[in-house]
Amino acid sequence: MKKILIIGGGAMGSAFSVPCLENNNSVTITEPYSKLFIRNLSSKNKFHSALKINLPKKLKFRKFSSSLLREKFDLIVIALSLSGIDFIGKQFKNLNIKTPILVLTKGLKYEKKNKKIFTISEQLKKNYNVSNISILKGPCLAKELARKNQTSVIVANKNINLAKKIGKMISTKYYIIEFSKDIIGIEVCSAIKNIYSMIIGAGQSLNASSNLFQKSVIEMGYLIKYFKGKEETTLGLAGIGDLYVSAAGGRNSKMGSYLGRGFTFKTAKKKFMPNDTVEGEQLAREIAPYILKKIDKKRIPLMNNLLRTIINNKKLKIKV
Numbered sequence: 001m002k003k004i005l006i007i008g009g010g011a012m013g014s015a016f017s018v019p020c021l022e023n024n025n026s027v028t029i030t031e032p033y034s035k036l037f038i039r040n041l042s043s044k045n046k047f048h049s050a051l052k053i054n055l056p057k058k059l060k061f062r063k064f065s066s067s068l069l070r071e072k073f074d075l076i077v078i079a080l081s082l083s084g085i086d087f088i089g090k091q092f093k094n095l096n097i098k099t100p101i102l103v104l105t106k107g108l109k110y111e112k113k114n115k116k117i118f119t120i121s122e123q124l125k126k127n128y129n130v131s132n133i134s135i136l137k138g139p140c141l142a143k144e145l146a147r148k149n150q151t152s153v154i155v156a157n158k159n160i161n162l163a164k165k166i167g168k169m170i171s172t173k174y175y176i177i178e179f180s181k182d183i184i185g186i187e188v189c190s191a192i193k194n195i196y197s198m199i200i201g202a203g204q205s206l207n208a209s210s211n212l213f214q215k216s217v218i219e220m221g222y223l224i225k226y227f228k229g230k231e232e233t234t235l236g237l238a239g240i241g242d243l244y245v246s247a248a249g250g251r252n253s254k255m256g257s258y259l260g261r262g263f264t265f266k267t268a269k270k271k272f273m274p275n276d277t278v279e280g281e282q283l284a285r286e287i288a289p290y291i292l293k294k295i296d297k298k299r300i301p302l303m304n305n306l307l308r309t310i311i312n313n314k315k316l317k318i319k320v
């Protein structure tokens, strides 16, 4: 039995506790930000309002504090959204924690000062001295994992044995883990698929979306190589695997469908999705200053088009 701490009691962090507990680990979850999730997780029946299920009784809830991070765990999992990464980085800074860290969060950060795009693991290492980081990405709807539907994801670390050790801790019959050394390729793929699922969603028929899907995969391959990942990672779980699930029915593709119908982003958001976080939009704003300036738009016309559509709040003009 291993001791696992999950930071982030949102949909993904809470769903992730299900296979961890099934694998006979002692699992503690903590929530640093949302009062709603704190209420959910500390309640007697552990009903999770986003997952719409009761989480296992064995799941322990603890109040978030930096001293909790110093306790002895075999694995610390970060399952916050991108906006929580700086917060948790600051908490880890200078604690000199040697425990393996597993990051579930998807996204990229643009640093104005260095004029560079960083992955989450690079950011945690460089800005906050967090070491021993592995990442877990792939096509995983939290609601499905929480209900033990078969899910395959990928854990990456340059040290593949470490990745496998983590895989052993968390895998079950329904939570199947693959492994990779291509951290950068996997992190870039798992972030930009949110933008490409908006693009695919913009197609107003299956035929049109299929065309956009094929062209998106080519652009993703180009971008992965550009950021020094392995092009073949695009064809793996964190690439087309995750792109499929997001394009088939996520919030990004839903927003894309409104853009494809001729709404501007702001109008579509206000009219149809006022309370939804659209991760692809947040990422588009984050990386646009770099991508639009540094990368040849002829190589990534769809990405270029979508970024301009969002940041200038213009109508989308994609030729299919």
Ligand SMILES: NC(=O)c1ccc[n+]([C@@H]2O[C@H](COP(=O)([O-])OP(=O)(O)OC[C@H]3O[C@@H](n4cnc5c(N)ncnc54)[C@H](O)[C@@H]3O)[C@@H](O)[C@H]2O)c1
Binding pocket: 007, 008, 009, 010, 011, 012, 013, 031, 032, 033, 034, 037, 050, 079, 080, 081, 082, 083, 084, 085, 087, 103, 104, 105, 106, 107, 136, 137, 138, 139, 140, 141, 142, 153, 279
């Ligand atoms: N790796 C995977 O298999 C996988 C699968 C699905 C989602 N994800 C990723 O996991 C992350 C969380 O997704 P989710 O569906 O649980 O989202 P969610 O909205 O349900 O939960 C977000 C979590 O982040 C916290 N948070 C939000 N803003 C914060 C801030 N400013 N400071 C500190 N904490 C903050 C929330 O309190 C909550 O714990 C996202 O990046 C998502 O893309 C990963």
